[in-house]
C-alpha cells in the first residue's frame with residue numbers, strides 16, 4: 001500500500017514537472033523565464049569569462065583571432081598562423097595567451113584538437129562556415145560585425161587585446177611596439193609616415209585595444225555606425241568615421257602602426273631585421289594567400305639561418321596575391 005502511494009506521488013510529481021516544462025517552452029523567447037533566455041543566461045557568458053581568465057596574461061591582456069571552417073582545415077591558414085609563433089623570435093610563449101574564437105561547429109572542433117583556448121561564438125541563424133567563399137555577402141558582413149561586437153564584450157569585461165586575423169604571420173613580439181599613449185593602435189593598408197595622422201588607411205586585421213571606458217565607447221559607436229552605412233564592412237565604416245566628431249568626443253587616443261613593423265602585402269616591409277608581423281591582405285582567395293604566406297615563412301627561415309648578415313635577404317612574396325589582385329578589377333574585392 002505504501003509502495004502504491006509512493007508510486008502515485010512520483011507520478012504526480014513527474015506530471016507537474018512536465019506541465020512546468022511545457023509552460024516554460026510555450027513562453028515567448030523574449031520572456032525572462034523562457035528557455036532561450038535561461039540558457040543564454042546560464043551558458044555563453046559564464047564560459048567567456050572563464051576562458052578569458054584562463055587565456056589572459058597577468059595584466060589581463062589576450063591575443064584573439066577568429067576562425068571559420070575554410071581556414072580551419074588541416075594544413076591551412078590556422079596551422080600556418082600557429083606555426084609562425086614557433087619560428088618567430090621568442091614568441092612561442094604568446095600562444096598560451098591566444099584565444100581562438102571559432103565561428104562554426106567544425107572550426108570549433110578543429111580548434112579543440114590543436115589549441116588550448118577555444119571559444120565557440122554562436123550567432124543564431126547565420127552560417128559562417130563558408131564565408132571564405134562568400135566575401136561581402138550578408139553572412140560575411142554579419143560575421144565581421146559579430147567580431148566587432150565580440151571585441152566590445154571583451155573590453156567590457158576588462159580585458160585588453162591584440163586582435164590578429166589568422167592570415168597574419170607573427171615574427172617578433174608586437175607588445176614591445178605598443179605606444180603607452182594610445183588607447184587603440186591599428187594596422188594600416190597604407191601608412192603615411194605619422195602614427196597619429198588619421199588619413200592613414202586602417203586595416204582591422206591587426207588591432208590593439210586597451211580596456212578602458214573610451215575603448216568600450218569606441219567599439220559601441222563603431223558597431224552602431226554600421227546602421228548608417230548598410231552593406232559596408234567594419235574596416236570601411238571605420239575609415240568613414242575615424243575623422244568624425246564622435247571619436248573626438250569619446251576622447252579616444254588613436255594611433256596607427258608603421259607598416260615597417262606591422263606589415264602587410266598592401267605595403268610590405270622590406271626590412272627583415274624590423275618586421276614584426278605580416279598580413280596577407282590586398283589578396284583574393286584562400287589559395288593565393290596560403291601560397292604567399294608559405295613563401296614568406298620560407299624567407300623568414302632563410303633569414304634566421306643566414307650567417308652572413310650583410311647578405312641582403314628580400315621577400316619573395318607576394319606573387320600569387322599580386323596576380324589575384326590583377327585578375328580582379330574591382331578594388332572593392334580586396335581585403
Ligand SMILES: *[C@@H]1O[C@H](CO)[C@@H](O)[C@H](O)[C@H]1NC(C)=O
Nearest residue numbers: 192193194196197198199200
Ligand atoms: C596627414 O597626412 C596627409 C597625407 O600624407 C597630409 O596631407 C596631412 O597634412 C597630414 N595631416 C597632419 C595633421 O599631419
Ligand SMILES: *[C@@H]1O[C@H](CO)[C@@H](O)[C@H](O)[C@H]1NC(C)=O
Nearest residue numbers: 306307308309310311312313
Ligand atoms: C657576405 O655577403 C656579401 C654580400 O653578398 C659578400 O660580399 C661577402 O663576401 C659575404 N661574406 C662572407 C664571409 O661570405
